[in-house]
Amino acid sequence: MVTHSGNPGTVRAAGRLNQPRAAVVEARVDGTPVRVNRQPVVLLREEWRVIDRWWTEEPLSRRYFEVVLQSGENAVVFRDETCSCWFTQRGA
Amino acid sequence: MEPRHRAELHELGVKRVGQLAGLPGAAVAERLGPDGRRAWGLARGGKAARVRGRRPPAEIVEALEFPEAVGNELTLRRAFVALLETLLARPERADRFVRKLAVSARLVGGGSWRRSVTLRDATTEPGRLKAALGPKLAELPAPVLELRLELVELTEHDGQQLELLPTAGGELDTRLREGLRQVRASTGSGSVNQVVEVAPWSRIPETRALFVPRDD
Numbered sequence: 001m002v003t004h005s006g007n008p009g010t011v012r013a014a015g016r017l018n019q020p021r022a023a024v025v026e027a028r029v030d031g032t033p034v035r036v037n038r039q040p041v042v043l044l045r046e047e048w049r050v051i052d053r054w055w056t057e058e059p060l061s062r063r064y065f066e067v068v069l070q071s072g073e074n075a076v077v078f079r080d081e082t083c084s085c086w087f088t089q090r091g092a
Numbered sequence: 093m094e095p096r097h098r099a100e101l102h103e104l105g106v107k108r109v110g111q112l113a114g115l116p117g118a119a120v121a122e123r124l125g126p127d128g129r130r131a132w133g134l135a136r137g138g139k140a141a142r143v144r145g146r147r148p149p150a151e152i153v154e155a156l157e158f159p160e161a162v163g164n165e166l167t168l169r170r171a172f173v174a175l176l177e178t179l180l181a182r183p184e185r186a187d188r189f190v191r192k193l194a195v196s197a198r199l200v201g202g203g204s205w206r207r208s209v210t211l212r213d214a215t216t217e218p219g220r221l222k223a224a225l226g227p228k229l230a231e232l233p234a235p236v237l238e239l240r241l242e243l244v245e246l247t248e249h250d251g252q253q254l255e256l257l258p259t260a261g262g263e264l265d266t267r268l269r270e271g272l273r274q275v276r277a278s279t280g281s282g283s284v285n286q287v288v289e290v291a292p293w294s295r296i297p298e299t300r301a302l303f304v305p306r307d308d
Contacts, residue, residue, distance in 0.1 A: 014156050014288070016159050016303075017287060017300070017301040020298065050295050089297055
């Protein structure tokens with residue numbers, strides 16, 4: 001039998017990797033971003049949609065854009081179409 | 093003690109436990125019979141045997157709380173393996189081998205679930221432990237909010253023949269652990285995390301992997 005260790009158990013709260021972060025994005029009428037966090041977008045590399053969990057009470061509908069900013073940074077942003085908010089996300 | 097015996101003691105002037113304990117045992121037994129003898133023994137503190145404390149049940153436990161309910165078996169298996177590795181690295185195990193281990197879960201809707209396995213040969217090989225308990229995850233009746241793994245019983249220190257030669261990579265592993273210990277010492281608890289890929293196929297990036305704090 002195991003003797004009492006004094007510090008028996010640990011509950012570790014697992015966190016999510018690559019959580020979306022709120023972003024300030026200016027977009028054209030067609031919805032493509034022109035500025036991300038006040039940096040101009042110089043190239044729109046790719047665009048795709050993710051529609052998931054439509055069968056749950058928390059459906060997910062996102063329009064993703066992979067862009068290159070003026071600083072040379074690659075960034076992925078998406079517009080959450082359920083709340084009309086913009087986010088940046090790594091690992092997308 | 094029977095009421096008539098209590099009354100008899102009272103009439104004899106024995107009103108306190110200490111007074112009863114001070115009487116000769118044989119005299120008490122003669123006057124009050126087995127009932128009186130037992131009361132006399134209890135008054136003197138019971139049997140002379142050494143007091144043995146109750147051994148508490150398993151206390152080496154690791155649990156993982158998910159950000160949202162998980163019903164996917166593969167995800168649960170990956171979380172199970174991460175918990176197993178963390179649990180085997182706990183210093184309280186002190187190189188002892190695992191004889192019995194249990195997996196339990198807190199389920200959506202407030203229920204709970206638990207399965208345990210006793211191994212014929214105690215071991216610390218993650219592969220064997222995983223093979224013994226991992227398939228039980230398929231029996232989970234509902235999505236899981238928290239998964240918990242527990243070393244229920246360990247062998248003594250000399251329970252198994254130790255290896256003659258250290259395993260390959262053992263020294264590297266020790267160095268890595270020492271390095272992580274130093275990082276933790278300088279930056280505090282929770283600063284070292286392990287990334288556990290739980291649903292790499294997911295279209296939602298934030299659900300593909302979790303990070304789990306490692307304080308071992």
